[in-house]
Amino acid sequence: MNEDGSTSGRVEVNGVRLAYSLCGQGAGVVLLHGWMCNRSFWQRQCRELAGRNFRCLAVDFRGHGDSEAPARGYSIGQLAADVSAMMAALEFGPAVIVGHSMGGMVAQHFCLERPEQTAAMVLVATIASDVEDRLISKRIASDATRMGFQRAFDRHFDAWFAPGAPESVRGWVKRQMRSTSDELGLQLVGDYSRFDLTGRLGEIRHPTLVIGTRADDSAPPAQSLRLAELIPGARLALIEDCGHFPMLEKPELLSRALLPFLEAQAGVGED
Numbered sequence: 146m147n148e149d150g151s152t153s154g155r156v157e158v159n160g161v162r163l164a165y166s167l168c169g170q171g172a173g174v175v176l177l178h179g180w181m182c183n184r185s186f187w188q189r190q191c192r193e194l195a196g197r198n199f200r201c202l203a204v205d206f207r208g209h210g211d212s213e214a215p216a217r218g219y220s221i222g223q224l225a226a227d228v229s230a231m232m233a234a235l236e237f238g239p240a241v242i243v244g245h246s247m248g249g250m251v252a253q254h255f256c257l258e259r260p261e262q263t264a265a266m267v268l269v270a271t272i273a274s275d276v277e278d279r280l281i282s283k284r285i286a287s288d289a290t291r292m293g294f295q296r297a298f299d300r301h302f303d304a305w306f307a308p309g310a311p312e313s314v315r316g317w318v319k320r321q322m323r324s325t326s327d328e329l330g331l332q333l334v335g336d337y338s339r340f341d342l343t344g345r346l347g348e349i350r351h352p353t354l355v356i357g358t359r360a361d362d363s364a365p366p367a368q369s370l371r372l373a374e375l376i377p378g379a380r381l382a383l384i385e386d387c388g389h390f391p392m393l394e395k396p397e398l399l400s401r402a403l404l405p406f407l408e409a410q411a412g413v414g415e416d
Contacts, residue, residue: 169195
């Protein structure tokens with residue numbers, strides 16, 4: 146057990162050992178991170194939710210964080226299958242699936258293909274599709290072919306943040322993302338470069354909250370609005386003066402949008 150009362154471990158699913166953290170007791174919430182990120186991006190929200198009577202499972206996708214990195218399997222569908230198998234192995238769920246950025250793509254796929262494991266869904270700074278090629282990860286992958294991955298990453302990195310984002314946040318995010326291999330990142334971008342579930346989002350019947358940010362250059366507010374329009378009954382919240390990482394740039398505002406929705410799904414305050 147960790148100092149904050151959480152537990153961490155690894156479980157083997159689909160031929161790979163995947164790392165996770167568990168904390169709290171109560172209604173289940175699964176937190177999925179973005180491209181080249183890891184579960185530590187959600188650590189503040191995990192602590193807060195655990196204190197509000199939620200049981201949180203934060204996952205490292207294959208090849209990220211403390212999970213093993215096999216040679217293949219880097220697709221949105223495979224990541225969703227890994228999450229499903231991990232939840233089953235840990236006897237966790239049904240749960241609210243919270244996905245940030247690429248994790249939001251995984252969450253959409255998961256909700257459509259595994260409705261029995263889904264209680265509700267929260268999509269944070271993510272997309273329905275990217276026909277205009279706005280995703281910063283796609284810009285990096287494109288430029289990497291002529292200038293190398295490191296230079297391309299450095300060239301586009303700051304576009305993920307609002308102008309006032311603290312340097313400490315930027316530096317921490319860059320260190321975490323650069324700990325994930327370039328090759329793995331490129332494989333994932335190659336898979337989701339034409340990600341598009343817009344034709345199926347009308348099938349979703351689970352309560353959904355879409356959280357966008359006003360200063361996100363990768364998943365701009367119009368994308369959040371589009372998701373909320375395509376998913377029946379979805380609610381929309383937009384965070385001001387915030388870039389692509391609201392859990393780090395504006396954690397209080399993210400919680401203000403997230404907590405009432407989660408409490409409603411858990412029946413907090415109901416007779």
